[in-house]
Amino acid sequence: VNAKDEETKRLQDEVEEARRKQAEAAAALLAASTTPQHHHVAEDENENEEELTNGDGGGDVSRDLDTDEHIKDPIEDRRTLAERNERLHDxxxxLKQDLAQSRDETKETQNDKIHRENVRQGRDKYKTLREIRKGNTKRRVDQFENM
Structure with missing residues (x-):
């Protein structure tokens, strides 16, 4: 009897979940198919009148588009490139600080020590290669051999 009760409860939960999903889908369809109020253009009341107030009957009547003031401009919400770069830099x-804390000093190789020293002095492979290209060929060969 307990097994039947549990299965009945499980089936009722599944039916309730299916009904909820169907209601959500119907609401989403309704929301997607209706036109927002701020997309409607109001019609001119004087459209069918033969004679206009200025008396010429063929005057040009225009009406501005009514917009809602509460509409947000998506451009205002965008992050600038500088803000994104600053966030990524932070x-x-x-992450560098976390990595530095988890570094095991006992497993450091000689190349790791050389790299750390070069980074501390502000040298990287691009600066080194740029300096090697400076000067004449003899100086470049000597500098490269001394590395």
Missing amino acids: QLKA
Whole structure:
């Protein structure tokens, strides 16, 4: 009897879940198929009148589009490139700090020590290659051999 009750309850829950999903789908369809109020253009009341107030009957009547003031401009919500770069820079700095804390000094190789020293002095492969290209060929060969 308990097994039947549990199965009945489970089936009722599934039916209720299916009904809820169907109601959500219907609401989403209704929302997608209706035109928002701010997309409607109001019609001119004087459209069918033969004679206009200025008396010439063929005057040009125009009406401005009514817009809702509460509509948000998506451009205002965008992040600028500088803001994104700053955020990414902060994330990178935090990740570097986390990595530095988890570094095991006992497993550091000689190349790791050389790299850390070069980074501390502000040298990287691009600066090194740029300096090698400076000067004449003899100087470049000597500098490359001394590396």
